Amino acid sequence: MDGDFTRQELQAPAPDLQHLPKIESVKAVRIRYRRPVQYAEGASRRETDEATEFQVRTSEDFPIRALAPALFVGDVVVTESERVGDRQYRFVAYGEPRFEENAPISVGWIGSGTPEVQPSNFAFRLEGEETR
Numbered sequence: 001m002d003g004d005f006t007r008q009e010l011q012a013p014a015p016d017l018q019h020l021p022k023i024e025s026v027k028a029v030r031i032r033y034r035r036p037v038q039y040a041e042g043a044s045r046r047e048t049d050e051a052t053e054f055q056v057r058t059s060e061d062f063p064i065r066a067l068a069p070a071l072f073v074g075d076v077v078v079t080e081s082e083r084v085g086d087r088q089y090r091f092v093a094y095g096e097p098r099f100e101e102n103a104p105i106s107v108g109w110i111g112s113g114t115p116e117v118q119p120s121n122f123a124f125r126l127e128g129e130e131t132r
Contacts, residue, residue: 018109020069020118021058021087026105029053030129031092039080039094052099052126054078054091058107061087067111073124074103077110099124 029052036047054071061083062069071078071091076099080092093099103124108117 015063018116019063020107020109020116021060021062022118023056023105023107023120023122024059024087025055025057026120026122027055028099028124028126029055030126032129032131034131037094039092041094046094048095050094050096052093052097054093054105055084056089056091056107058087058089062089062107067109069107070110070115072104072106072108072115072117074100076103077115079110099126101125 031051031053033049033051036049037051038045038047040046054073056071068079068081069089071081073093076093076097078091078093078097080094082090084090101124104119105122105124106117106119108115
C-alpha cells in the first residue's frame with residue numbers, strides 16, 4: 001500500500017444553512033420586570049418593564065449562521081432570541097407589542113429579501129404571567 005489514503009481529502013457535505021426546523025411546542029408568557037431592562041431597537045437603546053417571552057422547542061437545532069432565526073407571530077417579527085438548551089430557544093419581544101390572539105406562529109430567517117418561513121400548527125395564546 002503506498003499511502004494513497006492519506007492524500008485523499010474526506011469532505012462532509014456542506015450543511016444546509018437555509019434549513020429550518022419544525023416547531024414542536026410554544027409557550028408564550030407575559031413578563032413584568034421589577035427593574036427596567038435595556039434592549040436594542042434599531043440603533044437605539046430603550047428600557048422597558050415588560051416583555052412577551054416565547055419558549056420554543058424545535059425538531060432540531062437551528063444551523064449556526066450569520067443571521068439568527070426569528071419567530072413570526074402573525075404580522076409581528078420577534079428577532080431577539082437565544083438558545084437555552086438542546087432544541088430549546090427563548091424569543092423575547094420587549095415592550096408592548098400587539099399580538100393577535102390565535103395569530104399563526106412560524107420560524108424563519110430574516111435579513112435580505114423575502115423572509116423564508118417554516119409554518120407550524122401553533123397559534124398565539126398567552127399562557128401566563130411572571131414577575132422577575
